[in-house]
Amino acid sequence: MTIKEAIIKSLEDLDRLANSIEICDHILANNYYEFAGKTPPATVSAQLGDFIRNGDTRVKRIKQSNGAYSYYLTKNEQNIGIEILSGDTETQIVKPIKINKSKTYEERDLHKLLSSYLKNTDTYSKTIFHEQSNGKDNNQIWTHPDMVGIKFLNLQTKASQNFLKSINRVDTFKLSSYELKREINSDSELKKAFFQAVSNSSWANYGYLVAFEFSDSLNEEMARLNQSFGIGIIELNANPYQSKVLFPAVYRDLDFKTIDKLCKMNKEFEKFIEQTEKLMTASEKYVSGAEKELDEFCDSYFANDTEVENYCREKHIPTNEE
Template identity: 35%
Template sequence: MANKYLQAAEQVLEKNSRMLSVGEIWEQIQKEKIPLESDGKTPWASLGASLYTNAKKNDGKFFSQGNRPKVFGLKVKKYSSAVILPQSNSQSIVPKDNERVLHPLLSVFVHSNGHFEAYTKTIYHEKSNREKAGLNKWIHPDIVGVYFPFNGYKKETLELLEILQSNTYKLFSFEMKWELLADNYKEYYFQAVSNSSWAHEGYLVAPKIDMDIIPDLERLGNAFGIGIIKLDVIRPQESELLVPARTRSIIDSDTLDMLVEKNDDFKIFVDRVLKNKKTNEVTETNYDKILSDEDLSRYITEHNKIFQEKGLINKDYF
């Protein structure tokens, strides 16, 4: 097997009695210090793409099971049902794309929160040009955001700040999930790592988070810099920033350029940011709508069934 990522994954899986997600395999590669001479900026993404591709081949060494997260094993090993990652207990599974139901709520939070003051745009990964199915999972963020430093300043102040190089724009990347639990958070975390290299700050967002995993998320945050947001679906303005993100001073320009080329939504977002920069005025066209208090109340009511099914609100709330 010539693929260096698959060789490393095989070495990890040979030592484990259960199937592992991409995030768990990557963490084990690091823990065991398995040599991996990667020249890429997102090796965990290359690992995931290699495993997904190999598992689909009839003559591949790997196979996969489950979803959210998908776990991988070696065909030469036998795994009992007891060691395969369990699926959700919910009897009514909401399609994955319905995570976008949460996007307007996050937009309300990051627009009103003093740390962000951001305008957002949802990125539809299915619109992208792609060579292989599944690879977009490791490339595209769910939501992107921008902070404009010129709101509220006079023209003269802005010109001086630009001369002093203290007028800082900021790009944000958000990966949205319904829940972060002990059996899925590593997979989702490294997806967020992969999807955010182009941004100054990257975040993993969910309305349901197992608080027992917070210490490990903090440890991962120290290593990889991804922040954690607990989204409040009833009062999104009161959502919590549980783990701060590390701010990058230098972003991955190659990935930024690739996203502009591959995805129309991302290109529209970048074009709008550039136009707003030229005029020093934010026009909200082509950004996600920020719901008013009245619209927000109506929106939450309209989607209360989904929130109830996901265990985010009590059925007697409405």
């Protein structure tokens, strides 16, 4: 493991708030990383600080009453008492350095970056290939999105889960639509991509436009379009965990007629809806199996930072370090 991977693994094992000393002790006890220097705690503390400064969404920290920081994984947030997290929780986001990006990677090479970012937020995502839909109409790219996602409401008790399902099953999940672009550098490119996202997401609870690079000159227009139409905007990063929501999406009710139309048009979308329904209606005995089946059907995602780095190198996706 790298030092970053060792910290992530330790926080996952601990599944609680932990300071840098506790994390370091866990790394040493499990031989996750071999420290070269004589001060492993300082190395771990410095790396934890880098997670926060670089806006890595996998790791969060809170300030304790004694002024020291404790850290935890974002995906473990539900397992940590809400009264603990109601304190001084902070994540410091730093704008990624804009660099000259190579034009050699393909738009679909970015899908795995987005699926990894979404997986870190407990969202299952699936690429929908419009060329596999029924018919040969090129305008179908305005009908369904590049990727779809679903996030389930994570209630902690069986009583509350069953109670919500008995009232309104639709409230137990949220469906999202993602229109993905390599880069958007002009006002005309932004409007075309944005209204493609509007068209493609009419069926979903949330619609997003995602790009690897947005020109800084478009911030004002993105804010206006977001306020007018409710489509969220995500800036994707070569380190997917440093991706960020520039503008949040506005919630809408599901359009079941359009969902039905998309199911008829595209078998992968229909399968995604089927897998979702299967998990929602599974009895307690079969939930874990249905969850595993959905996870295997959805897009793959990175297991660690080394995989991310190797993938970006292989696909010629530029990183902030270049």
